[in-house]
Amino acid sequence: EVQLVESGGGLVQPGGSLRLSCAAPGFTVSSNYMSWVRQAPGKGLEWVSVVYGGGSTNYADSVKGRFTISRDNSKDTLNLQMNSLRTEDTAVYYCVRARNKVAPFDYWGQGTLVTVSS
Amino acid sequence: DIQMTQSPSSLSASVGDTVTITCRASQSISRYLNWYQQKPGKAPKLLIYAASSLQSGVPSRFSGSGSGTDFTLTISSLQPEDFATYYCQQSDSTPYTFGQGTKLESK
Numbered sequence: 521e522v523q524l525v526e527s528g529g530g531l532v533q534p535g536g537s538l539r540l541s542c543a544a545p546g547f548t549v550s551s552n553y554m555s556w557v558r559q560a561p562g563k564g565l566e567w568v569s570v571v572y573g574g575g576s577t578n579y580a581d582s583v584k585g586r587f588t589i590s591r592d593n594s595k596d597t598l599n600l601q602m603n604s605l606r607t608e609d610t611a612v613y614y615c616v617r618a619r620n621k622v623a624p625f626d627y628w629g630q631g632t633l634v635t636v637s638s
Numbered sequence: 639d640i641q642m643t644q645s646p647s648s649l650s651a652s653v654g655d656t657v658t659i660t661c662r663a664s665q666s667i668s669r670y671l672n673w674y675q676q677k678p679g680k681a682p683k684l685l686i687y688a689a690s691s692l693q694s695g696v697p698s699r700f701s702g703s704g705s706g707t708d709f710t711l712t713i714s715s716l717q718p719e720d721f722a723t724y725y726c727q728q729s730d731s732t733p734y735t736f737g738q739g740t741k742l743e744s745k
Contacts (some may be wrong), residue, residue: 555734564725564736564737564738564739565674565676565682565725565727565736565739566736567732567733567734567735567736570732570734578732578733580733581733614681614682618729621729622670622729622730623687623729624672624684624687624688624693624727624729625672625674625682625684625727626684626687626693628681628682628683629681630681631681
């Protein structure tokens with residue numbers, strides 16, 4: 521059973537930084553296409569970033585240049601480094617898995633809340 | 639970017655009803671269309687992938703159809719646990735985009 525467990529959320533001031541992590545016990549992060557998807561309070565779902573099986577990455581325009589997705593293959597963890605945070609980045613961030621580039625998000629973590637506020 | 643438009647935004651129905659939600663893509667996405675169900679305070683759950691394939695463990699009252707730009711999710715014989723918000727999502731290309739959601743409420 522695939523399990524994804526996010527951590528690292530919290531309250532941060534505008535302009536600050538935060539690093540999210542996603543542990544994936546039981547499966548190999550590097551063999552999957554791992555994304556972050558976020559959901560602002562009371563709003564819909566927004567894809568944020570992906571790291572492909574081969575290691576290349578892609579980002580939503582709204583976070584490009586501020587967020588960096590990475591993975592630690594030795595620990596089977598996915599990370600999201602978030603810099604220059606804005607109030608509009610406030611959301612629950614979900615770690616999600618897809619089997620390949622066009623596959624659906626078939627496994628989701630429970631989410632971690634990031635609040636950007638002064 | 640591919641825009642996904644769902645309709646309706648909200649829907650009232652009763653247990654036993656059959657409901658249909660539609661999703662339209664701004665350009666052809668072949669059959670790379672997925673449907674998710676989300677309940678309050680929970681992560682979304684995959685229901686249908688590749689337009690019409692039922693995810694393992696999902697009841698057969700859920701079905702999907704369509705290709706190209708127009709897709710539908712049908713829930714037959716609504717059960718109490720089906721009242722939730724539903725999202726479509728295209729996985730044809732990045733940025734992967736979602737519809738704005740359809741909130742299915744009990745009448």
